Amino acid sequence: MQDHFIHIKEVALKNNCPVCFNNDGLYLSFKQRIVNTKFYNSITREIKHELACKTCNSPIYPVQWTDDIEQVFEYHKKAFTPKKATVKLKTASWILIATLLLILVSIISLMLYQKL
Numbered sequence: 001m002q003d004h005f006i007h008i009k010e011v012a013l014k015n016n017c018p019v020c021f022n023n024d025g026l027y028l029s030f031k032q033r034i035v036n037t038k039f040y041n042s043i044t045r046e047i048k049h050e051l052a053c054k055t056c057n058s059p060i061y062p063v064q065w066t067d068d069i070e071q072v073f074e075y076h077k078k079a080f081t082p083k084k085a086t087v088k089l090k091t092a093s094w095i096l097i098a099t100l101l102l103i104l105v106s107i108i109s110l111m112l113y114q115k116l
C-alpha cells in the first residue's frame, strides 16, 4: 500500500517568521492524503498543513506560531476547499469482483440443478 500526500495549495503569509523575523518568507501549504493500493486509488479527506519559511528554510511548527499566524492560518483553513474524496477501483478489483460473481452464479446454478 502506498500512502502519500499531494500538494494542493500554497499561500504566502505576510507574517514575520518566528525564526528569522523576515516577513516575506512564510508559506502555508495544504496537502491531501492519497492512498494507492493494488486494488484501488483513493483521495482521502485527510488534510495536512505545513508552515515553512523559505528565507531561512525552516519548518515552523505550531508551537512556534504567534497569535497572528494562528489567525491567518484559521482564515486560510476556512477558505481552503479540499479535493473531493474519491475511491477508484483498479482492474485487479474488477477481476476479483467478476470472479466472485462467477463463483456465486456457479454455486447458485449448482444448487438449483441439484434440486431438479
Ligand SMILES: [Zn+2]
Residues within 6 Å of the ligand: 017, 018, 019, 020, 021, 022, 025, 053, 054, 055, 056, 057, 058
Ligand atoms: Zn524564516
